[in-house]
Amino acid sequence: MDDIQNTDQPKFSAPGGNWGRIFLIGFMGCGKTHWGKLLSHHLHIPFFDLDEKVKEKEGKSINDIFAQNGEEYFRLAEKETLYMLTESHDDFVMSCGGGTPCYFNNIDYMKKKGRVVWINCSTQSLYNRLIKEKAQRPLIKDMTGEQLKNYIVKKLGDRRIYYQQATIILNEDELTLDNLLHQLSLS
Ligand code: S3P
Secondary structure, three states: OOOOOOOOOOOOOOOOOOOOOOEEEEEOOHHHHHHHHHHHHOOOOOEEEEEEEEHHHHHHOHHHHHHHHHHEEEEEEHHHHHHHHHOOOEEEEEEEOOOOOOOHHHHHHHHHEEEEEEEEEEHHHHHHHHHHHHOOOOOOOOOOHHHHHHHHHHHHHHHHHHOOOOOOEEEEHHHOHHHHHHHHHHH
């Protein structure tokens, strides 16, 4: 009996034959970009970082968009970019901004167009990451540690209602590439 395993066989396969559009959502600092890049590389489909695409479209940093044009303008540019990328591509992994699912019914739109994965991190691990990286993030850049802690608790509380609508919810302690692929192949 030949017991040689065919290692070329992928361990997981896409439901219906292709992976479709995969949107990663979650609070700032939860690792959407890291996991998005890893996932897209593994699935051989394009990766889009929505913030990066908004920056390209507007020709300036997210900090400058907030400072010069205001948050409302940013939210509209974010929505336009989300729609533009989604309508023009059938398969991709997109790392969304922390606020993307919380404005203009974007969460409903994303769920209609593909699958949404929420990376759910504890307030403590978000704090540990964000305290080191806050300068690049307009909403938190001027906060003290104490203010940042309170902001995460409050904002995560407000946004949970949107994040919870994701197709797949993965807590940080169960987050591995294999688990992500397993969940996506089931949903
Ligand atoms: C925001 C998160 C940021 C960026 C903008 C607003 C938010 O994206 O879109 O600064 O409202 O939480 P990341 O979550 O990728 O940092």
